[in-house]
Amino acid sequence: GAGVSQSPSNKVTEKGKDVELRCDPISGHTALYWYRQSLGQGLEFLIYFQGNSAPDKSGLPSDRFSAERTGGSVSTLTIQRTQQEDSAVYLCASSLGGTATEKLFFGSGTQLSVL
Amino acid sequence: GNSVTQMEGPVTLSEEAFLTINCTYTATGYPSLFWYVQYPGEGLQLLLKATKADDKGSNKGFEATYRKETTSFHLEKGSVQVSDSAVYFCALSAGVSGNTPLVFGKGTRLSVIA
Numbered sequence: 001g002a003g004v005s006q007s008p009s010n011k012v013t014e015k016g017k018d019v020e021l022r023c024d025p026i027s028g029h030t031a032l033y034w035y036r037q038s039l040g041q042g043l044e045f046l047i048y049f050q051g052n053s054a055p056d057k058s059g060l061p062s063d064r065f066s067a068e069r070t071g072g073s074v075s076t077l078t079i080q081r082t083q084q085e086d087s088a089v090y091l092c093a094s095s096l097g098g099t100a101t102e103k104l105f106f107g108s109g110t111q112l113s114v115l
Numbered sequence: 116g117n118s119v120t121q122m123e124g125p126v127t128l129s130e131e132a133f134l135t136i137n138c139t140y141t142a143t144g145y146p147s148l149f150w151y152v153q154y155p156g157e158g159l160q161l162l163l164k165a166t167k168a169d170d171k172g173s174n175k176g177f178e179a180t181y182r183k184e185t186t187s188f189h190l191e192k193g194s195v196q197v198s199d200s201a202v203y204f205c206a207l208s209a210g211v212s213g214n215t216p217l218v219f220g221k222g223t224r225l226s227v228i229a
Contacts (some may be wrong), residue, residue: 004158033216042221043159043204056216091159099209101147101166104217106159 023092031098
C-alpha cells in the first residue's frame with residue numbers, strides 16, 4: 001500500500017476484555033515496530049520485528065501484551081484483560097531494512113479507550 | 116541504557132520568532148539522531164536526521180547539529196510560521212544493524228501564533 005495502515009482507528013472497550021489491533025506495513029519493508037503514545041509520556045517502544053528473526057519484545061509492559069507478524073507482513077497486537085491504564089494511542093511503524101540510520105514510516109495509530 | 120531528554124513544553128511563539136528545542140541524549144556507542152514531527156491530526160514523520168558527530172540535519176528551514184561533546188541535538192529554526200505548530204520528538208537509534216528500535220523523548224508541543 002501507499003503507507004502504513006492501522007485498524008481500527010478508534011477502539012472503545014470495557015475493562016477486562018481482549019482487543020486486537022492491526023497493522024499493515026508498507027510493502028517490502030522488513031522491519032515493523034509497535035509503540036504506545038500516552039499523554040505526557042511520549043512514545044514508548046513495545047515490540048520490534050525484523051525479517052524472520054525472533055522479535056524484540058523487551059518493551060512489552062506485561063504478559064497481557066503480545067504481538068505476532070504473519071508472513072513477514074501484517075502484524076497484530078493483542079492486549080488481554082484490558083486495564084484502564086492501557087488507554088493510549090498505539091502506533092505502528094515500518095522501515096525498509098531496520099538499520100539504525102533509516103527513516104521510520106508511521107501509521108495514524110489506533111486510539112484505545114478502556115472504560 | 117539509551118535515553119533522550121528534551122525540553123518540556125508547551126512552547127508558544129509569535130510568528131517569525133526564533134525557535135530552539137533542546138535535546139540531549141545518553142547512549143552507548145555512536146547513535147544516529149533524529150527529529151520527528153507530528154502535525155495536528157497526522158501521523159509522525161521524519162523531519163531531519165544526523166548519523167555521525169558534527170553532521171547537520173536540515174529540512175523545511177529546521178536545523179540540528181549532532182554534538183558528541185555535549186551529547187546534544189538541539190532543533191532550531193530562524194523564523195517560525197503558524198504551520199510549524201506541532202509536537203516535535205527527538206529520538207536516537209543505536210547500533211549499525213538491525214534490532215535498533217528508536218528511543219524517543221517525551222515530545223515538545225510548539226504553538227505558533229500569528
